[in-house]
Amino acid sequence: MTPQEMTEIRNKRMMAALNMEKPDRIPINLSGLGFFKFIDPTAVLADYFRRPKYIDDLLIQAAQLPIIDEIDQAPMVGFTTEAGQTAFAAMYFAKIKLPGRELAEDALWNIDEQGPMTEEDYDTVLDKGWGYMTAELNKRIGFDPASLPPPDMEYMGELMQKVAALGKASIGMGGLLPFPSFEVLSGARKLPQFFKDLRRMPDKVRAVLEIMEDYAVDETIKALKSGPPAVYGFIGGTRAGCDFISPKVFEKFHFPFYRKVIPAMQKINVKSWLHQDSDWGAFLHYFREFDKAQCIWDPDQMTGMAKIKEVLGDKMCIEGDVPPGLLAVGTPDECYKYAKDLCDLMGDTGFIMSAGCSVPPNAKRENIEAVILATLGK
Amino acid sequence: MSQKLIDAMADLDEDLIVSEVKALVEKKVPTLEIISYLQEGMGIVGKRFEQKEYFLSELIMSAELFNTASALLGGIGGAASSKYGTFVMGTIYDDIHDIGKNIVTTVMSSNGFHVVDLGVDVPTAKYIEAIKEYKPKVIGISCLLTTAFDNVKECISSIEAAGLRDSVKILIGGGPVDEATCKYVKADHVCRNAQETVEYAKKYMGV
Numbered sequence: 001m002t003p004q005e006m007t008e009i010r011n012k013r014m015m016a017a018l019n020m021e022k023p024d025r026i027p028i029n030l031s032g033l034g035f036f037k038f039i040d041p042t043a044v045l046a047d048y049f050r051r052p053k054y055i056d057d058l059l060i061q062a063a064q065l066p067i068i069d070e071i072d073q074a075p076m077v078g079f080t081t082e083a084g085q086t087a088f089a090a091m092y093f094a095k096i097k098l099p100g101r102e103l104a105e106d107a108l109w110n111i112d113e114q115g116p117m118t119e120e121d122y123d124t125v126l127d128k129g130w131g132y133m134t135a136e137l138n139k140r141i142g143f144d145p146a147s148l149p150p151p152d153m154e155y156m157g158e159l160m161q162k163v164a165a166l167g168k169a170s171i172g173m174g175g176l177l178p179f180p181s182f183e184v185l186s187g188a189r190k191l192p193q194f195f196k197d198l199r200r201m202p203d204k205v206r207a208v209l210e211i212m213e214d215y216a217v218d219e220t221i222k223a224l225k226s227g228p229p230a231v232y233g234f235i236g237g238t239r240a241g242c243d244f245i246s247p248k249v250f251e252k253f254h255f256p257f258y259r260k261v262i263p264a265m266q267k268i269n270v271k272s273w274l275h276q277d278s279d280w281g282a283f284l285h286y287f288r289e290f291d292k293a294q295c296i297w298d299p300d301q302m303t304g305m306a307k308i309k310e311v312l313g314d315k316m317c318i319e320g321d322v323p324p325g326l327l328a329v330g331t332p333d334e335c336y337k338y339a340k341d342l343c344d345l346m347g348d349t350g351f352i353m354s355a356g357c358s359v360p361p362n363a364k365r366e367n368i369e370a371v372i373l374a375t376l377g378k
Numbered sequence: 379m380s381q382k383l384i385d386a387m388a389d390l391d392e393d394l395i396v397s398e399v400k401a402l403v404e405k406k407v408p409t410l411e412i413i414s415y416l417q418e419g420m421g422i423v424g425k426r427f428e429q430k431e432y433f434l435s436e437l438i439m440s441a442e443l444f445n446t447a448s449a450l451l452g453g454i455g456g457a458a459s460s461k462y463g464t465f466v467m468g469t470i471y472d473d474i475h476d477i478g479k480n481i482v483t484t485v486m487s488s489n490g491f492h493v494v495d496l497g498v499d500v501p502t503a504k505y506i507e508a509i510k511e512y513k514p515k516v517i518g519i520s521c522l523l524t525t526a527f528d529n530v531k532e533c534i535s536s537i538e539a540a541g542l543r544d545s546v547k548i549l550i551g552g553g554p555v556d557e558a559t560c561k562y563v564k565a566d567h568v569c570r571n572a573q574e575t576v577e578y579a580k581k582y583m584g585v
Contacts, residue, residue, distance in 0.1 A: 045525075097474065107472035108525040191477060192442040195435040199390060244434045278553075302553070324524045325554045329562040360524035360554075 006167025010072045014169045018231065018271060018317050020293045020350040026343060026375050027169070029073040029319060029354040030368055033080065034361030035062040045108060045361060046100025048080045053155070055080075060162050067369040070376060074168040078159050083148040085109055090143045091179055092187030093117070108361060115190025116140035119197070125208045130215040137188055174230035174270060177220045181212035182240055182254040191239065198249060206252060213257045217264050224270050232271040232296060235261065241278030241302070255286055266294050277357055278302050284311040293317065293350075300324075301356030309346060318346065321356040322371055327363035332370035339374035380407075380415045387419020388426070390439050392446070399450045409451050416447050420488030424573055437572065438477060441484035461490035462585050466508045467518035468496030470529045475522035478552060482518060485572035491579065502533040509542045516579045519565070521552040531563040538564075547582055549575060 009024070016023035036043050036058035047055050059075040062068060082098065089096040089111045097103050097110040116137050125133045138145065164170070178184070185208065186194040197205050224230055240254050262272045272295045274287075279302040287295065288311070295316040297308055301323040308318055322338055330338075339353065353375045359368070380402060386394035395416075402412050423440045426432040465486045469479050476498050487493040494512050496504055509517065521530050530550060537543050550565040560568045569575040 104472050106525075108523050110472075110474045110523075112474060192438050192480075195439045196392060196442065198435070199439070200392070242433075246433050246435075249433075249435070300553070323554065323556065325527070325556050325559050328524045329527055330558050334558070362525050362528070 001167075003165050003167035007164070007170050010167070010169035011171050013072060014171055014352075015231070017350060017352050018171075018293065018296060020317055022349045026346075026348050027072045027352045028070060028372055028375055029352050030071050030359055030371060031063070031073045031076050032355075032359030032361065032363050032368070033076055034359075034363060035059055035068070035075065038062045038065060038068070038365050044099065044106040046098070046105045049082050049098055050100060052081060056159060060166065063166050063168070065365075067372050068365070070372050072169045074163050074166065074170070077163060078156060086143065087145065087148060088176065090138060090141065090145070091176070092184065093137045093141055093143075094187055095141060095143075113187060113190055114141045115188065115193060117185075117188035121188075122197075122201070122204050122208050125211055126204075130208075130212045171232075172228055172230040173273070174220075174224040174233035175227050177223055177233050177235060178216035179236050180240070180254060180257045181209050181216050182257060183237060184216075185209060185212060186239060198253065202252070209253060209256070213260050216257065217260045220261055221264055221268060224265065224268060230270050232273045233265055234273045234275060236275045236277075238277040241276070241280045242282035243279040243302075247282065250283055250286070255283075258287070258290075262290050262294060266291065271296060273298060275357075276300075276303070281307050284308060287312060288315055290315070296352075298354070299356060305342060305345060313346075313350070317350045317352065319352040319354045321354070323356050324358070324360040324363070327355060327367045327371075328360050330367060332364075332366045335367040336370040336374045339371040343375060343377075380412075383412070383415040384419045384422070387416050387440070387443065387447070388422035390423070390436060390443060392443055395443055395447050396450065399447050403450070412451060413448070416444055417488045417490065420444055420485065424485060424489075424576075428573060434481070437481050437485070441480050444484050444488055462580065462583055463491065464494060464512045464514040465491040465516055465518065465579060466494045466496065466505070466512055466514045467520065468500035468505065469498040469520040469522070470526050470533060471499050471501045472529055473521055473523045473526045474498045475520065475552070478522065479518075479520040482520070482551065482569075482572045482575050485576060486579065489576045489580075502536045505533055506537060506540050506542065509537065509540075509546060514546060515583055516547045516549060518549045518551065518569070518575060521550060521555055521559075524554045527559055527563060530559075530565070534564050547578075549578060551575070 013023040013027045017027050036055050039058040039061045043058060056077040059077050063075040085096045092111060093116050094114055095112045097112050099105055099107045099109060121133060189197060224233055265272050274295055275298045277300045281303050292315055296319060297312055297316055298319045299308060299321050301321050305321050312318065326335055326338060380398060383398040386398055399412060420440060423432060427437055467479060467483050469475055483493045483495045494508055496508060519530050519533065534548055547566045549567050549569050550560060550563065551569040555568055557568060567578055569578060
């Protein structure tokens with residue numbers, strides 16, 4: 001079979017899951033940042049920034065290892081750069097701490113929250129808009145998007161050819177889209193201060209969020225329209241689950257973002273990939289209002305797949321949720337059992353096998369293999 | 379007795395907390411007494427959290443407000459809050475997450491423990507120094523990154539190598555931390571939240 005034919009099969013498999021139809025088998029999305037160690041155990045996470053081409057090469061080799069090659073998703077090459085991580089952190093108006101620079105050689109990069117926005121800035125947003133405020137806050141944290149080095153298009157072209165030769169799924173994800181406005185504002189103010197704002201001046205916070213949400217939706221649609229065709233867009237959420245905030249706060253301050261962005265994306269035929277860390281159990285039912293097969297629910301291990309299936313199983317594709325801790329320190333038998341039980345629970349329609357949140361860089365190869373084998377029923 | 383301060387703390391009313399603490403200081407009410415009102419208010423916050431009337435957002439806020447009020451009193455000295463002994467806590471090295479740690483340290487402090495907060499990205503040597511200096515019966519290690527599990531394991535192993543392991547119970551907590559992690563790093567207990575930390579520590583100390 002040629003790589004193109006393989007890609008076609010995998011794309012069909014992924015699309016069936018996303019559309020909540022029955023695929024030929026459960027798709028497997030288990031690519032991990034640390035797979036380079038399966039080829040060179042001496043390489044470290046700092047090498048992503050020190051010798052990125054070497055790491056890309058190792059990741060491509062790792063994707064071809066027996067059993068690991070059953071993963072449908074492409075290896076995570078090409079985008080874990082210093083510029084990319086800096087831009088990612090800046091979405092929360094935060095700085096990034098990198099391995100080999102501020103952190104140990106094999107430490108995971110950390111987001112260092114700055115909270116540059118003042119209470120007076122709420123009025124500035126009301127007066128001058130969120131675009132103006134974004135530029136101002138970026139200045140305050142010393143981030144200049146224009147100063148980021150442009151991607152090396154020639155190298156990226158070569159890399160994409162190497163990835164294409166692997167025959168992995170190639171369905172498009174829209175670029176880095178704005179995070180929910182509630183999360184962005186909490187980063188801009190810093191979490192404790194933001195929660196105090198919610199209590200002290202709820203109407204002003206809501207008014208600012210209204211402006212931010214409309215801005216974020218416009219930016220999202222612009223980004224999706226300007227890039228290559230996307231099947232889905234990634235929307236990340238990490239600090240607004242039902243353990244964090246009350247249903248009242250969620251309804252008034254957070255959910256309006258989803259109500260705006262999901263239908264707007266649907267209008268241009270792009271699904272919403274909802275990466276939802278922390279416990280969302282008591283908030284799942286809100287998401288039933290969206291049309292069937294327009295969202296993908298991508299949790300960490302905190303919510304629980306049984307609950308997600310019970311509430312959203314007939315509405316959207318669900319990905320998950322082998323715990324990262326289990327992949328890092330569990331045994332292959334434990335991982336196999338978890339994945340097997342998960343397959344039995346979720347069935348083969350509208351489900352993608354993955355880790356909760358993401359595969360940790362220190363996941364053991366034998367544990368990843370155990371999850372794959374369990375998914376394949378071997 | 380300042381029911382006003384207790385209620386202000388319980389209701390997370392920052393302006394009222396600040397004005398009432400200042401008023402009590404002006405009236406020369408002893409610092410320990412003012413702290414006891416704040417602690418009582420924090421106790422109500424904890425109960426409301428257990429009853430799901432409050433959420434993590436309120437706990438985070440309460441920690442901030444408690445610290446703001448404490449700062450007005452010149453900080454909470456060891457003697458002021460060491461009714462149940464000392465609790466040492468930090469976030470393990472290579473990890474700078476502080477929200478969970480801050481909640482736990484404040485809730486422990488408001489529950490009568492003398493808290494030594496080592497901060498974030500804490501090296502093993504600092505834990506060992508703190509154990510030697512403060513002789514806590516319980517310490518807490520926060521870890522939000524799966525990649526830092528080995529650091530927690532190394533830290534606990536070094537505490538053991540320094541001959542200090544038998545003198546302390548080591549609690550761990552953080553998003554990805556579970557029973558399997560506890561076994562792997564050889565900690566004594568996983569705490570899911572701040573209240574569980576309080577309960578474990580009180581039970582262990584026979585309070």
